[in-house]
Amino acid sequence: MQDLLKLKEVLQSPQNVVITTHHKPDADALGSSLGLYNYLVKKGHHVTVVSPSDYASFLHWMKGNEKVMVFSENTKKQAEELVNKADVIFCLDFSNLSRIKQFGELVRNSSAKKVLIDHHRDPEQFADYASHDINSASTAQLVYKMIVSYGDKALIDKDIAECFYAGIMTDTGSFKHPNTNKEVHEIVAELIDLGANNSEVSRLIYDTNSLDRLKFLGFALSQRLTVYPEYHTAFFAISMKDLEKFKSRTGDTEGLVNYALSINGITMAALFTESEEGVKLSLRSIGDFQVNTLAAHYFEGGGHKNAAGGISHKSLKETVALFEDLIKEYSEQLKNKTPIETYV
Template sequence: MNSADIATLKSLFATPQSIVIVPHKNPDGDAIGSTLGLAKFLEALGQQPKVIVPNDYPKFLKWIPGNEAILNFERENSQAKRLIEEANIIFTLDFNHLSRTGQMESFLKVAKADFIMIDHHQQPDDYAMITYSDVGMSSTCEMVYNFIDSLDGTDKITREIATCLYVGIMTDTGSFKYSSTTSQTHKVVANLIDKGAENMQIHQQVFDTNSPARLHLLGVALNNLVILEDFKTAYITMSQEELDKYDYNKGDTEGFVNYGLTLEGITFAVIFIENKEEGIIKISFRSVGDFSVNEFARAHFNGGGHTNAAGGRSEVGMKETTSKFISLLHGYKNQLNP
């Protein structure tokens, strides 16, 4: 952020504001961690922000400090719409286009509030009064830490805020293994630990609370793994029937796509997950190196994200979707085999 934006923010927060904080649909660790961390910081400034999520999120994130105060737009629709209508500031975190909020989009588009965006995805839209966008950042949570620092507020970071921000940085960096993890990221994390974030406990809460059903589901996913050696690609399919068999809950397939990248010689991994309720195949793309899954998802599967991590969707069946995917790989063979 520039000095003018910082001055504007300091002036805004000098008096009570009606503030709403919104993450993207199907919020992940970075989305929940950043919204709750920011909300706790704004409370320390004397504000009373409300976090509204478009829909539900995984159980393994529901222990994070402040979770109990989150409003779910799907379940608490009337109250959520009223808060959006009454807000004069709306923060949008971990996304950069209002379409990423699902059914909330139409209400956000007509809101009277000034928008403030904090996000690290590529190609941001221009709806916000203040846009803090940096595609080189590890996570939105690292950006929220910088946001707090720019307002001279790091002395207000409590154990709860530190815990929220640590969750998002840890999950969005793949436990600090992705290339977006910089020395500055580690410095921020060190500061969060100094502020009270218990790194071992946080890791256990997020990653070590599997149900037997989820592990069985992982077995199904790995059994469905297909390796395309000529394209250095691996993909997984999961049907609605397979999900139902093992009592699928939101978040149960989180991280499954990354198993493809653990194979020697594989640089492109994909998972296709059937969602009959929405009538789509949900797709997650991952890569290592220079192959941009963001560009691939944008060009072919109505999606986008980061260079090495992106999402997309298909509105035809699993067979047609995977056939299309395989046919597309022929046009990318040189990029996948540099």
Template sequence: MLEGPSIQTDMVKALEDFLSVPRKVAITMHHNPDADALGSALGLARYLKKKGHQTLVISPSAYPGFLEWLPQDGEVIVFEEAETEDIKQAIDACDLVAYLDFSVPSRMEALEPLFSGLDKPSLLLDHHIAPTIQATFHFWDPAAAATAQMVYRLIAAMGDLELLDPHIGEAIYAGIVTDTGSFKYPSTSREVHEIAGHMIDIGVPTSTIHYRIYDNNSENRLRLLGYLLSEKLRVLPEYRTAYFTLSADEQERFCTEKGDTEGFVNYALSIRDIVFAAIFMEKEGKIKISFRSIGSFPVNEFAQAHFNGGGHKNAAGGASHVSLEETEKLFLSLLPQYKEQLLNVKR
């Protein structure tokens, strides 16, 4: 179950040898971390601590409020809220830097310069396509459902599954359950279910984690969702497409907080016979876009071709540097060339 293209025996042995003495490890993730990014980082950090290493977990930006239960004992340093020189010194003092849940340096955004040009060993754990980070120890598999799955694989390959405890398990399970859409996405393999079963065996409160992530809404978030569904949803049956737009003023009206729009695009995708969905949000001086699809339509290729983005086949992101209205017009102008492809998708 755990052997595959992402877990090479020689690479595992090399990492084991490197970690045979106590090391200082800096672990980072992508900007605006989700449960997989944060959970993977914390799961790896807690495992390494059990092995006698010191860890420093750095998030480029704050994480959503519904994930605040994950970090413990102030483990996560948020770069946007810290002194840059302090973070730089801490990274420079480390023996190993670990990149989790991203494989293109620009995903760190403002944190990237602190890691660029480092002349020290590095570790990559990721499942996104087209990696550009050249790590000393790399464990990468685009077929994996989540980076948290990769963390579990690595711990297993190192022969350390007995070191798993509920705290490590909570972090791993949070990453897996969110990146599989609660085990409904096509990437949900037998291995994923077996890992989830192991988490239950070691005492991870899986139902509590589901509650903390999915049933922990603020009133403002629900009112924003209601507004989007009643006022902003646009359905284009001729293209089997549905989408939302959300301006900065609208977000301010509903006192939107980080993470409040997480998963909203899936409501558009849940409409019968829709196979392509998007949400366009005015944020941080640009238009941030999330794309989702069902079946054979590759939203990562669509995002890369037209919106400076990328990601997974059925879940991708992008950005636009023109207005929300212009971005919407561009999106609508592109759909005719994909009409035949969208109409032929099997749902």
């Protein structure tokens, strides 16, 4: 595996490029993908972004969104053709090909040069080139640094800068998380200098809600929030019927788990969302309590120390019951906000 400076040589001449990111992409996933897309198009490459699933409508403002191919049964053949013709495939904001579902096997079997740019733990060894840094606040930050290292900072215009800004802003929790270090602020300042309208990006992502979504939020807070103060834990359990009742769309549960984490005295928060595929989990924590270890050990997942996800193939009721048993088991660690990897 080689670093991205070696990749610069490959990108000196026009290439057929595919960019992909994880299932249900968030602002960092899509922002890093479309930021890179717009940069590579300027460099004369033929580029397509393939998302393994749909994504929230509050991300549709990013330049190039209308060109994104959403992988499905209807687009599978076209996606196969793109992958077969690709010279280079960028894999952004995920560390394992299983995170892009069925599209992952197409990528794995492709003869194209594969590039991994990511900040999640335990990367799968499938890439020819990589920039992998678990200390980076976001993937958008890593893509930005790659472009600068290539001497192409001048090619970053307002649209590209706003894609990267969105990724950094959201993956730092609006610059609140511990990963918001000096470098993050320096890069964000540079992006604003390059034209990013920080207040507008924030409004588009955080303050563009449908009436149904606001009603769902009120319902979730009043009817679906469970708090265990003795275990310093709070969680939401959302059923498919709940989602149907409020006509919920992809992205409508985004950020909900943070309301549980914001409760005074809470160390860990969870969101359980029932779907046809199983129960999706979003886990958050403060301090040294490592939810990525919990997610990996019990819920086929992973992520960062304070932000992770996973899935359960039990029913919603059974999944919640398992989680309630776990918080009793880890009660001392939750109380003291200490790491759990020692105890697993």
